[in-house]
Amino acid sequence: MEKTETRVIETTETGEPDVVCSDLVRIFTAQGVEVQALQGLNLRLDRGELVALIGASGSGKSTLLGILSGLDVPTAGVARVAGHDLLALGRRERVAFRRRSVGFVWQQTGRNLLPYLTAAENVAAALAVAGARGDREARVREVLEVLDVAGVADRRPAQMSGGQQQRVAIAVAIANEPRVLLADEPTGELDEATSASVLEAMRSVNERLGVTTLIVTHDPTVSEHVARTVQIRDGRTSTEVLRSTRTDEHGAEQAVAEEFAVLDRVGRLQLPHDFVGALGLHDRVRLSLEPNHVAVRPGQEQRPTAAPPIPTAVPHPEPSTVQDAAPSAAPAAGTPAAPPRGRHAAPTQEDAS
Numbered sequence: 001m002e003k004t005e006t007r008v009i010e011t012t013e014t015g016e017p018d019v020v021c022s023d024l025v026r027i028f029t030a031q032g033v034e035v036q037a038l039q040g041l042n043l044r045l046d047r048g049e050l051v052a053l054i055g056a057s058g059s060g061k062s063t064l065l066g067i068l069s070g071l072d073v074p075t076a077g078v079a080r081v082a083g084h085d086l087l088a089l090g091r092r093e094r095v096a097f098r099r100r101s102v103g104f105v106w107q108q109t110g111r112n113l114l115p116y117l118t119a120a121e122n123v124a125a126a127l128a129v130a131g132a133r134g135d136r137e138a139r140v141r142e143v144l145e146v147l148d149v150a151g152v153a154d155r156r157p158a159q160m161s162g163g164q165q166q167r168v169a170i171a172v173a174i175a176n177e178p179r180v181l182l183a184d185e186p187t188g189e190l191d192e193a194t195s196a197s198v199l200e201a202m203r204s205v206n207e208r209l210g211v212t213t214l215i216v217t218h219d220p221t222v223s224e225h226v227a228r229t230v231q232i233r234d235g236r237t238s239t240e241v242l243r244s245t246r247t248d249e250h251g252a253e254q255a256v257a258e259e260f261a262v263l264d265r266v267g268r269l270q271l272p273h274d275f276v277g278a279l280g281l282h283d284r285v286r287l288s289l290e291p292n293h294v295a296v297r298p299g300q301e302q303r304p305t306a307a308p309p310i311p312t313a314v315p316h317p318e319p320s321t322v323q324d325a326a327p328s329a330a331p332a333a334g335t336p337a338a339p340p341r342g343r344h345a346a347p348t349q350e351d352a353s
């Protein structure tokens with residue numbers, strides 16, 4: 001059974017990650033109206049990581065992938081992929097970056113492959129466009145075998161299943177040995193079983209070839225295939241779930257999922273929606289530094305409508321979480337009940353250090 005804990009992690013920078021986004025901003029202007037698709041997003045992927053990116057519709061996932069793939073240019077901030085500064089690339093460098101440094105898999109199978117070429121010809125075309133050296137035929141065979149689609153090498157996309165088409169698309173994307181593989185809803189048009197096999201293929205490619213991989217998805221089963229899931233909300237990274245296996249005191253292996261709020265370099269974090277709703281937080285909140293945590297309390301005066309019951313047997317605990325910091329009165333009508341403890345706990349000062 002999965003156990004969920006919460007701590008705050010700091011987005012510090014050590015080493016040379018393959019993906020670095022720092023205070024990334026993308027503003028679109030449509031018919032005189034500005035839309036802030038990314039509002040100071042921070043993200044880093046270390047070399048060889050496999051990460052899923054999730055978030056509600058409109059949260060900025062595709063905008064981020066557009067920037068990381070070199071298709072779009074951010075308005076402000078830092079975006080570096082495979083050592084390239086994406087705000088400073090010239091036109092020719094950008095073309096070379098897209099051909100050699102990143103591979104891309106789209107949701108629509110039709111967008112990934114040329115319909116009049118076979119699977120092998122699609123991979124060969126990608127190698128030719130990038131000017132790949134060496135034995136291209138051998139490389140075509142190799143990547144189709146890695147993706148377990150050597151059997152459909154001579155078929156055109158229309159003669160393959162959706163899952164086979166996406167596997168061939170992954171083969172095309174990794175043919176040039178890019179440092180980073182980006183996938184936008186790669187399983188969006190597939191049924192559950194086929195989705196699982198495509199996600200598994202991406203995990204296997206990541207493991208065998210060490211290509212740093214970022215998968216944008218709505219697929220709820222993605223957590224079974226990745227060790228790290230990043231959630232973005234309103235154009236910013238808000239929470240991360242890290243999964244690992246631990247051995248308990250009886251020697252049994254336990255899958256552990258820990259949920260973290262993401263603290264950026266200047267100390268900002270997003271409170272989960274259900275915390276905000278449960279305490280009716282708005283406009284201003286009171287912060288206080290406690291011995292081992294930071295407490296967040298509603299900014300407005302809390303006037304309980306009825307006298308709170310006096311505890312008899314159970315002593316009232318010291319506030320240690322956002323829920324603990326709640327007034328003792330029940331939440332106002334219309335506000336959701338406080339979330340169960342353990343799903344999200346409040347960030348603690350100790351954890352942030």
Ligand SMILES: Nc1ncnc2c1ncn2[C@@H]1O[C@H](COP(=O)(O)OP(=O)(O)OP(=O)(O)O)[C@@H](O)[C@H]1O
Nearest residue numbers: 028029030035037056057058059060061062063064
């Ligand atoms: N070219 C554009 N011009 C104007 N606004 C845009 C443009 N592209 C995206 N947006 C806006 O930016 C915000 C983020 O869009 P984005 O497509 O990145 O979200 P998303 O998380 O990928 O959504 P979905 O899951 O529905 O694909 C949205 O409000 C969207 O309407």
